Amino acid sequence: xxxxxxxxFRLITSxxxxxxxxxxxxxxxxxGTLLPQGATTAQLQSRFGPAFxxxxxxxxxxxxxxxxxxxxxxxxxxxxxxxxxxxRLPKTIRILKQRETAFDAKKLSKFAHNFxxxxxxxxxxxxxxVETAVGETFGRMSPVESNGGFCALxxxxxxxxxxxxxxxxxxxxxxxxALVGSFLGFKGTMNLAEGDTSSTVMSADGRHAIKLPFSVRxxxxxxxxYKTGAPKEYKSDLDLLEGGRKILxxxxxxxxxxxxxxxxxxxxxxxxxxxxxxxxxxxxxxxxKISMELPFEQPVxxxxxxxxxxxxxxxxxxxxxxxxxxxAYGKLGQEKxxxxxxxLVDRSFHGNRIGNYLVHVSxxxxxxxxxxxxxxxxGVWFVWTGFIALTLSIGLAFYSSHKKLWxxxxxxxxxxxxxxxxxxxxxxxxxxxxxxxxxxHAILKKRLKELPVxxxxxxxxxxKGL
Numbered sequence: 001x002x003x004x005x006x007x008x009f010r011l012i013t014s015x016x017x018x019x020x021x022x023x024x025x026x027x028x029x030x031x032g033t034l035l036p037q038g039a040t041t042a043q044l045q046s047r048f049g050p051a052f053x054x055x056x057x058x059x060x061x062x063x064x065x066x067x068x069x070x071x072x073x074x075x076x077x078x079x080x081x082x083x084x085x086x087x088r089l090p091k092t093i094r095i096l097k098q099r100e101t102a103f104d105a106k107k108l109s110k111f112a113h114n115f116x117x118x119x120x121x122x123x124x125x126x127x128x129x130v131e132t133a134v135g136e137t138f139g140r141m142s143p144v145e146s147n148g149g150f151c152a153l154x155x156x157x158x159x160x161x162x163x164x165x166x167x168x169x170x171x172x173x174x175x176x177x178a179l180v181g182s183f184l185g186f187k188g189t190m191n192l193a194e195g196d197t198s199s200t201v202m203s204a205d206g207r208h209a210i211k212l213p214f215s216v217r218x219x220x221x222x223x224x225x226y227k228t229g230a231p232k233e234y235k236s237d238l239d240l241l242e243g244g245r246k247i248l249x250x251x252x253x254x255x256x257x258x259x260x261x262x263x264x265x266x267x268x269x270x271x272x273x274x275x276x277x278x279x280x281x282x283x284x285x286x287x288x289k290i291s292m293e294l295p296f297e298q299p300v301x302x303x304x305x306x307x308x309x310x311x312x313x314x315x316x317x318x319x320x321x322x323x324x325x326x327x328a329y330g331k332l333g334q335e336k337x338x339x340x341x342x343x344l345v346d347r348s349f350h351g352n353r354i355g356n357y358l359v360h361v362s363x364x365x366x367x368x369x370x371x372x373x374x375x376x377x378x379g380v381w382f383v384w385t386g387f388i389a390l391t392l393s394i395g396l397a398f399y400s401s402h403k404k405l406w407x408x409x410x411x412x413x414x415x416x417x418x419x420x421x422x423x424x425x426x427x428x429x430x431x432x433x434x435x436x437x438x439x440x441h442a443i444l445k446k447r448l449k450e451l452p453v454x455x456x457x458x459x460x461x462x463x464k465g466l
Contacts, residue, residue, distance in 0.1 A: 012083040021077045028073075032064035037204065063204070066182055078175050085168045092161050100153055102145040105408040111423035113437050118417045119448045123150075126418045127409055129447050137440045138405045138424075149410030156403050161427065163397035170390035177382025185377040186210050190265075192218035193273055193369040197241065201374045212263065212374075215241040219249075221370045223270055234270050236370040252372075262376055269371035274314035277325055277345070278363040284356055306332050307355065312340055314364070322347065323364060329354045402427040405437075420444070 011017060036047075041057030048056060060067035108114055119126055127150060134141050134154050141152035188201040188210055197217040201210040216238055223234040233253065240248040240260055250258045258265040274296045281290040281302065292309070294300055299310040311325050318324035323345040330338035341354045345361040352359045405424040412419055422440065426433035 013087045018080050074175050081168045081172050103151050105146050108421045108423035114423040115441050117420045120417050133443045151408040154405040157400050160400040160402050163393045166393040170386045173386030174383050177379035180379030181377040187375045190372045191369050221368045264375045266373040268373040272366045273369045275365045275367040280360045281357040327354050401429050
């Protein structure tokens with residue numbers, strides 16, 4: 001069991017697993033961008049053919065970002081990142097806690113980056129020049145114990161080792177935001193004619209209705225066109241109502257949404273609907289004529305009867321025959337048994353009949369409706385926070401590194417000279433470190449050469465510096 005647990009832990013903490021998950025999720029996101037999202041299996045079959053459309057529906061590729069397998073991959077990636085961090089973070093912390101209190105000066109010559117200078121300047125003057133030059137190029141030096149002379153360490157960028165863990169945490173925050181948006185958010189549409197009020201949003205997949213905690217009313221919809229007939233601008237004047245009381249009024253346009261209680265309303269589309277129709281019924285037995293005004297989708301009783309009539313649908317061009325309305329007809333209380341017929345508008349046609357009546361539609365009044373996209377994504381701030389932190393952590397990890405520079409100053413009493421030895425290393429960006437290392441070498445060489453030398457200077461040392 002121990003070996004099995006170790007194998008599972010190695011798999012979960014594997015960088016290869018991280019890369020595979022990233023690639024699969026990236027590929028799925030590309031597919032989700034190319035395929036229409038929110039489409040039903042029937043719509044996919046209509047567009048891509050019965051067999052391929054059924055396969056797309058089976059894999060939930062019509063709604064990838066809300067599918068169980070996509071959420072499962074996100075959760076697995078979260079587990080992978082958490083495991084990788086828990087596995088590697090303690091090692092990083094141990095490295096950061098390590099502080100050098102003693103050092104062997106003889107080891108400096110074994111570093112890849114090292115150089116030595118000699119100078120007859122006094123010890124204290126030599127130390128002052130070295131501290132100034134190191135402070136300008138690397139940072140302040142801290143003395144450490146050594147086996148002879150004066151040794152110090154200049155260390156910068158210790159925190160840079162944590163940036164990889166900050167990047168892991170940032171990705172984790174982004175994934176959490178995506179999951180929160182997937183499970184607690186929604187996306188749908190709301191179609192409103194002028195004067196209509198609704199609190200219901202139809203989900204993007206068309207499978208269920210979402211109830212808002214407030215109502216939306218379209219006071220006015222306007223659209224302007226170019227000379228070519230293409231729409232130039234369309235705008236919806238919306239009122240938000242709570243408990244029948246108006247709480248907010250705003251006009252929305254394309255790219256100028258309305259946001260309230262974390263729910264965003266976008267101006268997405270528009271269209272025309274039938275507002276009402278003026279019809280004349282002629283009883284085929286008695287020849288009696290009845291005139292009626294039928295509002296769209298509102299049942300009206302035929303005068304003097306127990307029958308209802310209402311407009312169920314409308315088309316601007318029914319199979320090339322022009323405008324038509326679909327009338328539904330039946331007895332009051334027997335709505336399930338209603339019959340329906342398409343009736344041509346502004347035409348005398350023998351097929352314009354329903355029940356025992358001939359039907360003539362003299363007028364069909366249309367009005368615009370506004371198509372509003374409604375979206376709620378409570379995870380968006382997680383995503384933005386994670387994205388900003390990820391960008392900063394990657395930038396800092398790339399452009400910064402943990403740098404160490406050791407300096408030792410030893411006195412050769414016989415030759416009356418001070419020997420200055422430098423060595424250093426960096427956790428990354430070795431070329432940049434090498435440039436700064438060479439810069440320090442050149443600065444010190446120049447400054448030590450330019451300073452005047454005092455007689456017996458090499459032996460004029462202060463035991464405080466030893």
